Amino acid sequence: MRRRLFLAHAGSAAILAAAWRPAVSLAREAEVPLTVSQLAANLWQISGAGGNVTVFKSSEGVLLVDGGAAADSKRLLAEVQKLTGTTRVHTLFNTHWHHDQTGSNEILGKAGTRIIAHENTRLWLTTDVISKWEGGRVYQPLPKIAQPNETFYTQASLDFGGETIDYGQLGQAHTDGDIYVYFRKANVLVAADVAAAGAFPIIDYCTNGWIGGMVSAVQTLTELANDNTKIVAGKGAPLSLGQLKAEHSMLNTLKQRLSRMIAQGKGAEEMIAERPAKEFEAEWGDPTLLIRNCYPGMANRARELGVSIV
Numbered sequence: 179m180r181r182r183l184f185l186a187h188a189g190s191a192a193i194l195a196a197a198w199r200p201a202v203s204l205a206r207e208a209e210v211p212l213t214v215s216q217l218a219a220n221l222w223q224i225s226g227a228g229g230n231v232t233v234f235k236s237s238e239g240v241l242l243v244d245g246g247a248a249a250d251s252k253r254l255l256a257e258v259q260k261l262t263g264t265t266r267v268h269t270l271f272n273t274h275w276h277h278d279q280t281g282s283n284e285i286l287g288k289a290g291t292r293i294i295a296h297e298n299t300r301l302w303l304t305t306d307v308i309s310k311w312e313g314g315r316v317y318q319p320l321p322k323i324a325q326p327n328e329t330f331y332t333q334a335s336l337d338f339g340g341e342t343i344d345y346g347q348l349g350q351a352h353t354d355g356d357i358y359v360y361f362r363k364a365n366v367l368v369a370a371d372v373a374a375a376g377a378f379p380i381i382d383y384c385t386n387g388w389i390g391g392m393v394s395a396v397q398t399l400t401e402l403a404n405d406n407t408k409i410v411a412g413k414g415a416p417l418s419l420g421q422l423k424a425e426h427s428m429l430n431t432l433k434q435r436l437s438r439m440i441a442q443g444k445g446a447e448e449m450i451a452e453r454p455a456k457e458f459e460a461e462w463g464d465p466t467l468l469i470r471n472c473y474p475g476m477a478n479r480a481r482e483l484g485v486s487i488v
Contacts, residue, residue: 236339239268245282388475
């Protein structure tokens with residue numbers, strides 16, 4: 179079994195020692211009702227089972243993008259059966275390794291489902307992952323049968339049930355294994371946790387996510403989409419291209435401001451105190467976790483930022 183080295187926390191000793199409870203956690207919250215949104219003919223979004231799940235029914239079988247949380251997998255798959263009339267899932271995409279997206283891997287892996295993911299996602303699912311931003315929570319590896327059985331590195335496309343499905347890497351963004359899945363004919367783009375609205379996105383620096391990568395990834399998504407594209411985020415209702423562009427603008431602005439603070443030698447808590455996201459708080463909420471999670475990745479890439487004190 180291959181192992182991954184975890185990204186070292188580059189923050190100050192004070193930050194490492196700080197006792198704080200994360201505002202948002204990957205851990206499962208209380209069970210919520212499942213809701214279904216129609217995206218296109220034979221294409222749905224299911225919310226409430228962890229991360230959003232995209233369901234495609236076709237003549238070749240059922241295809242899912244993400245599988246929710248393990249605790250919700252059975253009721254999720256029961257809902258998939260109601261929508262499609264079958265319990266057989268032909269193909270499952272994992273948009274990244276987080277356990278609120280990969281919770282159906284074990285059930286579907288045992289049933290012989292093809293599970294497609296970026297190679298980095300597979301690697302994270304083979305090892306313990308220590309989530310420092312969640313107070314040291316340890317995510318254990320998935321059983322071999324639950325790990326992705328088909329991986330890729332850059333981009334690919336498949337024809338499935340009359341639909342052309344493009345998928346590709348998004349770089350080191352939310353994690354280092356993020357991918358998009360684009361249903362070209364239906365014009366539905368699954369962006370998962372790289373896309374957000376109404377709440378600041380999470381950047382998982384423990385698995386190599388960072389704000390510069392998020393800016394680039396969201397830019398890639400805006401270039402794939404058009405004014406009529408329905409964009410499936412990790413949580414919440416489908417987004418528009420305008421909402422995606424607003425996220426890009428917000429992240430890019432924050433990246434520039436935090437970069438200048440890095441150049442001035444400021445730490446995460448000093449950044450938070452200066453409220454660099456002040457004008458975005460009314461729409462996006464509390465930026466504390468985002469800024470804390472931005473700091474390690476930016477500190478490790480200070481030379482790449484190319485900023486000077488102004």
